[in-house]
Amino acid sequence: MNTLQQTTPACLHHLRVVSANPDGLMKFYERMLDLKAVPSAKSGDVVMTGPSRAIIVSVQEDGNAPYFAYSVSDALALGQLAERLTVRAVPFERIEDPLFPGGAIIFSDPQGRHFVFGVAARIEGQGAPARLxxxxxxxxxxxxxxxxxxxxxxxxxxxxxxxxxxxxxxxxxxxxxxxxxxxxxxxxxxxxxxxxxxxxxxxxxxxxxxxxxxxxxxxxxxxxxxxxxxxxxxxxxxxxxxxxxxxxxxxxxxxxxxxxxxxxxxxxxxxxxxxxxxx
Known part of the structure; x- marks a missing residue:
């Protein structure tokens, strides 16, 4: 079987974390990991980006769930992944993700963890080297x-x-x-x-x-x-x-x-x- 490594290499790009204390969490990542808040179209989400790392911080409430987002190279690779999931009967949906302007899909593993794959924009920022x-x-x-x-x-x-x-x-x-x-x-x-x-x-x-x-x-x-x-x-x-x-x-x-x-x-x-x- 062709693997991701062989056909559509993917790397971890960002996280969406859900917090009962989002302000305290954001202050920590700003102070300790050089992340800066950028505008987000989704109410309740704060996007924080830095050099080769990013998180989306969301307030803990009904309907909000964490996810783990991987980036592929381009729209063709994302289409190949979607085809793979379809052939293997893995349900997925399209999702709007502020750090994947090239499009994204979301699916769940057998225990309900959410994973997103998309085409990323370049993450800019100044700070100490540490790539997610x-x-x-x-x-x-x-x-x-x-x-x-x-x-x-x-x-x-x-x-x-x-x-x-x-x-x-x-x-x-x-x-x-x-x-x-x-x-x-x-x-x-x-x-x-x-x-x-x-x-x-x-x-x-x-x-x-x-x-x-x-x-x-x-x-x-x-x-x-x-x-x-x-x-x-x-x-x-x-x-x-x-x-x-x-x-x-x-x-x-x-x-x-x-x-x-x-x-x-x-x-x-x-x-x-x-x-x-x-x-």
Whole structure:
């Protein structure tokens, strides 16, 4: 089967987050990630953009839902993706997204998470380097959601983390040449786990750490190096408790590479030492 990586490469472009305290959330992303609010035609949504990163902040109320938005190269690629979803019986709708003026579609995974694919406008802005790169979830139905994203949407498995009894605990999925743009951890809850910003080098990780330290935002995981993906990282949280990862040196993977298999242990999640193991 032709994959996204082979036919219509896609990268994570922006997020739509829903908050009970949107003003506090916006102030955090403005101060800490150099995002600036820009006009939005949709009432209740605030679009915030910066250098190679963006979020849409929406007030928590009935009818508002978060989504995770991936960009493809052009209208032809978006049409090919829509055809793929149609052939594989995945319902989707057209959606107006302020950061996808070239058109967009939205669909849901088997557990109700919303994903948008569209053709992006260039995101401008000044600030420290950190490109929005991947998002991760915890799920109670790892096999089901993995089958959906691989067989229906066209993601490719880069690596799996396997427990001693043979159970797959984590799946890392790619939609372009980077090791993962999406991942799922087996857990006791269905929730958003984190999202990640890819920097240029180790010194950028240092500089982001210094920035959060100066603002008295503590690092809760890391610094360290992941086994799958081989990337340097650390994690912090925003005022809503959403987890942000900052990463460097993420592995690139060829389209014909076989999935890797890693043991479920702390050194797989952090080869430098202690790890945050989901439960």
């Amino acid at each position: 790169q991947h998002t991760v979830f915890q799920t109670t139905e790892l096999e089901r959601v993995t089958r959906f994203f691989v067989n229906k949407v066209g993601f490719t498995i880069s690596d799996e983390v396997v427990d001693t009894d043979g159970s797959v605990m984590v799946v890392f999925l790619r939609s372009d040449d980077e090791h993962h743009t999406l991942a799922f951890f087996r857990g006791s809850r269905n929730e958003w786990d984190h999202h990640c910003y890819e920097t240029n080098e180790w010194n950028d990780i240092r500089d982001w750490g210094d920035r959060f330290a100066a603002a008295e935002v503590p690092i809760f995981f890391g610094p360290g190096r992941h086994g799958p993906g081989n990337n340097l990282f650390f994690m912090v949280t925003d005022p809503d408790g959403n987890r942000l990862e900052f990463s460097a040196e993420l592995q690139r993977v060829t389209a014909d590479a076989e999935p890797g298999v890693w043991p479920q242990c702390e050194r797989t999640l952090n080869s430098w030492g202690r790890a945050w193991v989901r439960s």
